[in-house]
Amino acid sequence: MRHDALIVGGSFAGLSAAMQLARARKKVCVVDAGSPRNRFAAASHGFFGQDGMPPSKMIADARAKLLAYPNVTFIEGSVVGAQADDAGGFTASLDGSDRQQVSAAKLILAFGVQDGFPDIAGLRERWGASVLHCPYCHGYEFSGRQLGVLLESPHPPDHAMLIAEWGPATLFLNGNNTVEDEARAKLQARGVAIEPGRIVALEGPGQDLSAVRLDDGRRVPLDALFMAPRTRPGSPLAEQLGCAFDEGPFGPIIRTDAMKMTTVPGVFAAGDAAMMMHNATLASADGVMAGVSLHRSMVFET
Known part of the structure; x- marks a missing residue:
C-alpha cells in the first residue's frame, strides 16, 4: 500500500504531525525506533494538561489515540534509507533482515537528535x-x-x-x-x-x-x-535525501521554511532536528505545523 505520508519518528513531533494528517483522512505510516530523546526523564513538565506525566506514558497514550484512526499504520523499527521513486514520491527501506520497504507521496522527518556529552x-x-x-x-x-x-x-x-x-x-x-x-x-x-x-x-x-x-x-x-549538549541528527536520512542544514548553536539543524518544508520538495521536517530551541511542547507544536503544511501542500500544489 502506498501512503500519503510517511513520518519517520513517533515521539512528540511525529505523533502530533500524524494526528493532523489522520484527521484529514490521509493514509499515514509512522515508523519509530522506540528511543525518544526524553526517555531518561521520569516526568515531563510544562506540557499543556500533562504536567508531571512520564513522557513514556504521554507517548504511549498519544500513539493509542492515533491508532484509533483506521487510516494510520505504525511500524516499530528504523528507516535506514529513503529516496525519490518513479511515482513522484519516496520509497524508504526499513531495518531488519527482510529490508521491508514503505512508499509514500511525502515525508516528514521527525527523528529528533542525539546528544553528545x-x-x-x-x-x-x-x-x-x-x-x-x-x-x-x-x-x-x-x-x-x-x-x-x-x-x-x-x-x-x-x-x-x-x-x-x-x-x-x-x-x-x-x-x-x-x-x-x-x-x-x-x-x-x-x-x-x-x-x-x-x-x-x-x-x-x-x-x-x-x-x-x-x-x-x-x-x-x-x-x-x-548543560546544553552538542547534538547531531538522530538519522542520516536528511543528508541522504539532500536536505540543506544550518549550523545551530549546538549542532546542525535541518533547514525548513515557515511551513516546515525542507529544501527538498515533498520532504518536511519537525521537532528537535529542525529547531534551535528544544522542549516537548515546542516539538509537538512543530509537528502540528508540519502535518498541516503537508496536507495543505497536497491540496494546493499544482
Missing part, C-alpha cells in the same frame, strides 16, 4: 535526573537549591543568567573558556559565581547529584547541573 565521570548516568537541559522543564523541582551550569565552548554564558532565576547558580567554565569582562559583570550582577576549574567527576547517590569534583581536588556542593 563531555567525558566527565558520572554525567551520562545522571542525564535527565540531576543533569538537565531545559530549566522550564525541570528547574522548578530544584527551586532554591544549589544549581550549576556547565559551559561548553563556544557557547556564551547567557544560560547561567537564566538558571539563576531558579536558585543560586555557579557557572563552571570547565577549564576551557574565558568570560569577557562585560559578560562577567552581568553574571556577577545576577549573583552567578564563576568557577574556572575543570570538572572531573559528578558525585552523589544513584542518579542524585551532591557535588562536582574538580581537577584540583576541590568539591563544589551541587544539586543539579544544567
